[in-house]
Amino acid sequence: MAKTIMVVDDSATMRLSLKSALELSGFKVECAGDGVLALNQLKFGVKPDLIITDINMPNMGGLEFIKTLRTLPGFRFTPVLALTTESHQEKRDEAKKHGATGWLVKPVTGPDLVKIIKQVLPGA
Amino acid sequence: MKIDLNLPGKILDSTESLARNLAVMVCVVAAISACAYFLSPWLHLLSLSKGLEAVLAASLTSFATYALAAAAHRKRFSNVSYNTCEIHERCSAQHLSIRDNYHQTVSDLSQYNAVLCNQLREAIGQTETAVLGVVGRMVNIHQQSSFQVNQIGTSSEKSGELIAITREQVRKNQQVIQALNAFSDSQSEQLRGNLDRIQRLSDEMEQMRPLVDDIADIADRTNLLALNAAIEAARAGEAGRGFAVVSDAVRNLSNQSNKAAHEIADRITRVAKHAAAETENAKRSIACNEDSQKFTSLADNLSNIEGRFKTAALHLEEIIKGIDEANGVIVEEVSVVLGEIQFQDVVRQRLEHVNNGLDYQSEFALKTLHWLEGKGESPEKQLSEHLDELKEKYVMHEQLTAHNAVLGVSAPAAGGSNLKIELF
Structure with a gap:
């Protein structure tokens, strides 16, 4: 079954x-425009196997999103990759x-991204 | 801090006043010097000591010189005063012109920046729309490619199934043909065996024919013997009566033997005819079985068909493999392009920083304008201070590098990990 x-x-x-x-690489993908929207989706039952998040976003940035995510039941060990232009x-x-x-600096090509995903998501 | 715009005027006013004071001073010094000059002979008559006389003379000379200089200065100062007034007037006009111009410039700057900001925002929106279109098209290309591959894959599967079915059918047919060939061979073998047996039987029957002739001959001779015996018995009279009965019996036996011999000969002839006919049939059957060797050629034909199918299947497999590899390359390329399209987000963020800078510049210009019009305070920060703040907000090394390049500052070495991809 395809990983989400x-x-x-x-x-x-x-x-x-x-x-x-x-x-293209066979994954199922869910999208959200910022941290708040992502948390809402998670609360409504979306259960991703891995999350890729930007850091600098309106409403709720990536850092706060990751912090909040880790407090949610069932998401303590979900792999989260930060994909950002941020270099601080x-x-x-x-x-x-x-x-x-993990931390990935934009731009990251599809094959590189898939390679990293396969590293952190066994069986993907 | 406030700028006194009337400062040039005030400077001119104070300069004029100073000039007037100097003119008065020069007049006083000139009068004293003139008195000293005209009184010097009288001083000489007062018989003052030579030293005092020399000091007085030097003093008077100095006063005179100063008086002349003062007169000259007065003239010059009056000219300066005149020029200063002229400059003052000119400066006032220029000041007004500069103020109006600066007012207009600052007022325009805000609008100018707003236009530039809007252009940048529009450009960002435009690139985003275009990039989204490109992504859509890339996905479409991939879908088309995948569709083709699936179609070919389905055809390949169907061809593969057909080839497998044909191969199975050919294999079964070959088995049937082998069975038929084996059956045919065994039939031929049996027929040959039968033929041999019939032939042997026929030969043996033919070998019996001389025996039959011998029996017939013996019968004839026995009959002749019996006839002689009967003659001799008749000649013997009463004494030969018993012998005549025996000779009759022997003659009957010889007749029966002769009849049996002829019957046997007839039957042997008939059996020999049947045997000859069966032999011919067996020969024909063997010939027919030998003709059945064409089953083998049929099997060979089927094998050839299977071989051609195999070749076609291999060729098709190669084509499909090639197309599949090409599709793999397309997927890889599309995937790379989709990654590189992220540049739009990078550029967007950099342009948004520029926009923020321009926004602040507009705000700064407006505040300055209000301050110049006396309607508010001067801006809290200078542009240079905001430039430092802008620098603090950079998120990319590239932004910092570009910033430092303009200001001629060497970029500090990046601390910590500078990896583009890092797993914790």
Whole structure:
């Protein structure tokens, strides 16, 4: 059965390009425009096997989203990859502290992304 | 901090006042010097000491010099005063012109920036729309490619099934043909056996024919013997009566033997005819069975058909493999392009920073304008301070590098991990 990946990004371009690239590789993809919308989807039963989130977003940024996600039952160990333009080391450290699984700086090509996903998501 | 716009005027006013004071001072000094000059002979008559006389003379000379200089300065100052007034007037006019111009510039700057910001926003929106279109088309290309591959794959599966069925059918047919061939061979063998047996029987029957002739000959001779015996018995009279009965019996026996011999000969002839006919039939059957070797050629034909199917299937498989590989390349390329399209988001973020800077510049210009019109305070921060704030808000190394390049600052070494992809 295809694994589900949630993409959280305020950029429509990012959402569509990631969705398309991941679907090409056989994943099922759910999208959200920011942290708040993503949490709502999770509360309404979406159960992704992996989450890819941007860091700088309106309403709720990626760091806060990861922090909140880790408090939700059933999402403590869900792999979360931060995909961002952000290059400040403090933000990277903070993401790690909140429980992010990895840090990817945009742009990342589809094959590289799939390689990383297969690394953190066994059986994908 | 407030700028006094009337400062040039005030400077001119104070300069004029100073000039007037100097003119008065020069007049006083000139009068004293003139008195000293005209009184010097009288001083000489007062018989003052030579030293004092020299000091007075030097003093008077100095006063005179100063008086002349003062007169010259007065003239010059009056000219300066005149020029200053002229400059003052000119400066006032220029000041007004500059103020109006600056007012207009600051007022325009806000609008100018607003236009640039809007252009940038429009451009961002336009690139986003275009990129979304590109993504859609890339996905469409991939879907078309996948559809083709699926179609070919389905055809391949069907061809494969057909080939498998044909191969199975050919295999079964070959088995049937082998069975038929085996059956045919055994039939031929049996027929040959039968033929041999019939032939042997016929030969043996033919070998019996001389025996029959011998029996017939013996019968004839016995009959002749019996006839002689009967003659001799008749000649013997009463004494030969018993012998005549025996000779009659022997003659009957010889007649029966002769009859039996002829019957046997007839039957042997008939059996020999039947045997010859059966032999001919067996020969024909063997010939027919030998003709059945064409089953083998039929099997060979079927094998050839199977071989051609196999070749076609392999060719088709190669084509499908090639198309599948090409599709794999397309998927890979599309996937890479979809990743590279993320540049739009990177550019969008950089342009949004520029927009924020321009927005602040507009705000700064408006505040400055209000302050110049006396309607508010001067902006809290200078543009240079905001530039530093802008720098603090950068998220990408590239932004920092571009910023530092303009300001001629060397970029600090990036601390911590600078990996583009890092797993914690």
